[in-house]
Amino acid sequence: MPARSAATSVARRLIDAGHTALFAGGCVRDGLLGKTPKDYDVATSATPAQVLALFPGSNEVGAHFGVVIVKQDGIHIEVATFRTDGSYKDGRRPETVEFSTPPEDAQRRDFTVNGLFQNPETNEIIDYVGGLADLETRTLRAIGTPGDRFGEDALRLLRAVRFATVLGFEIEPVTWQAVCDHADDLAKISPERIRDEFSKLITAPARRRGLELLVDSGLIRHIVPEVLALIGCEQPPQWHPEGDVYTHTRIMLEMLPADASLELCLAVLLHDIAKPPTFTIDPEENRIRFNGHDALGAEMAEDILRRLKYPNDVIDAVVPMVARHMQFMNVQKMRVAKLKRFMASTEFEDELELHRVDCASSNGFTDNYEFLLEKRAEFASQPLIPPPLVSGRDLLAMGLKPGPQFKEWLEAIETEQLEGRITERGEALNLLHELTEKSRN
Template sequence: MPTARQTATDFARRLKKAGHVAYFAGGCVRDGLRGKEPKDYDIATSATPAQVTKLFPGSNEVGAHFGVVIAKQHGTTVEIATFRTDGSYKDGRRPDTVTFSTPEEDAQRRDFTINGLFEDPDSGEVIDFVGGQADLAAGVLRAIGNPADRFAEDSLRLLRAVRFATTLGFEIEPGTWQAMKDHAAGLLRISPERIRDEFSRIIMLPARRRGLELLVDSGLIEHFMPEVLPLIGCDQPPQWHPEGDVYIHTRIMLEMIGDDAPLELCLAVLLHDIAKPPTRTYDVADDRIRFNGHDSLGATMAEEILRRLKYPNHVIEDVAFMVSRHMQFMNVQQMKISKLKRFMAAPTFPQELELHRVDCASSNGFTDNLEYLIAKGEEFAAQPLIPKPLVTGHDLIQMGLRPSPRFSEILEAVQTEQLEGRLTERESALEWVKGLAS
């Protein structure tokens, strides 16, 4: 099976054989120069969409109006785009018109210099009209041409700048950075779905802490998740949070979770204390800052934020659930075994355990509840946390009971006895229920 590069090279050669110019373009060139294997390959060519589709029967003209054709072979998909210049961008997303042009002009319409590079697939020669190689070597993210124009054309580039700087560890060139700050409100023209997708990619990066800092310092976050800003300067009880305010605490936690943390965990960490600012009070008697109910209100706020950004329901539900329960970890050693097993049986529990770990490690450093839960997890590992029920609703009907809300109360009571280890056999459980129902 050919590699993605071999397939893309074969496509480029077919274009060249037909008399067209064909280069690898954009991210695949950038990644290759960094010694990274590109995930996919894009080709920029002098061939028009009609000429491309003639050379590649069965290709998909998904963006033929913009000069883009998708070709596929051996399971590898390659985007083939005609060299072009773009007209005005009235919607801040895509050009109203395009004009097919030259490689030099095509490079000038792209977003950042490190993404404006071309490569000859056969010789490996890099064609650089925008100074991208120098910026790549220097670790600098720079908009091509006038940064204000690039961000006005497509305001999603504001978030892409943060993502590239975070992913690559690059510094954003001062003029580009200033333009990002000046045009941050351009995000208001972008759909929540597009913002969501870029933000998700940023918050899932290993360097997600820096990603958040760039979003805050540039002013971008104000236009899609302003609830984060009150975390800055929201002071906490020093005996529990010697690290500082809620924003500092949250940033440290984001840095501490694993590089491959799932989206739901990343969002739960970001939002777990989102309600501390509105719930902050000062207890004069105890001389202490308190945030009573911030877990409950935080779950509501998290749901509102994620729903506004059009996250899928299952993501919203999991994140809100984790936020709602993050304060319950302080009570796990006092829980009855039945309650503890139910607590640990939640599908999100492994992620919640990691949230608790970094919550403590980033603040007071307490590990007793974490160690207790790990030990209990090992102790309970031999059997399912929630075993097969000894008694069912059908059994209750057989006993002559009519279906009612009382059913669930009885079944939950039986399960509690079972989880506590006081009922282990079906026969004894049925007798216990008869006594309870009589």
């Protein structure tokens, strides 16, 4: 494990220089749970100045809080001086810090399972907060008074739900009550920090439980409040025997593969987000309808994702999935050219999975899904959209001036090519001449 080896080298150099150095936090927790830690943090008695003296050229961006980033064997290791934190007036960061001892440092951390230390040389676990017992019972418990911990940094509210979701732990009752009581403090936290925690939660295999905890605690009001309108939003029972839109969405999240992409998870969460505002009852058929919920849903999804400061590439993937999810019901009626264009979407594999769980969580119909699997196999021998046989240069060579018709003519040629009616450039040029002549007459 390169990360552990690098962190051990850093710790050993600190120890050789006369300082205490211990592994701290998540790497200790994950190791005890049998997981491979993604990174290692080192807690030390050395001050930032002493750390920098031992590791010249390190990043001291967090030195005010006792944190230095050391690069060892190409791996970044966070080295933090044991400290106690002053008051948190803004609910985000301490006003001051004082360097301290391992027992005092453990008390300032968020949850007992994150407050463990480990001797990097002997592997001895050092537990000042009861974290070992809580790991044994898979319990998430705030260190000290829960309300105080959440008051120091309101992002810990969301971290509590994220850890419970990712680790499969139960939140201890007093800690859970404090999460509910302080839920509105999440409004103090920047969208970027909320987004990063929410992304880890919604991509966890237990994402359904994560969403339920966010809703039950009230935290969802400060993340995606639009989800609350899904609760109790009825659906036509002949198509959705599972119940309301919230139930449907939760089942879909649960049905996704454990390693589903962030974009797919967000698309599933948001695919029916516009059903509440488009809810109507057809008086003639006495049937619930959600006309246009796909188009409006795409607009709402974009607003939500921009509000949470998701990058453009995520937004550009999720919004079309929401916009197109109702088109799957028509795939068997599509002409070959239209179907190939539909399947050529860069997000088609995720869209296909969204369609699968959309049906599996409701009416159970699989005919369109199976049809698309067959077509995918049938079309696999060549590109869905092959290289064009003609281009705008051919039109210019014919003495034509660029205009809107260029796109129409070229698309008409591509359609014939996708349908398999023309396969050679000569055929395409002949058809292009016919189309241009018709427009002149």
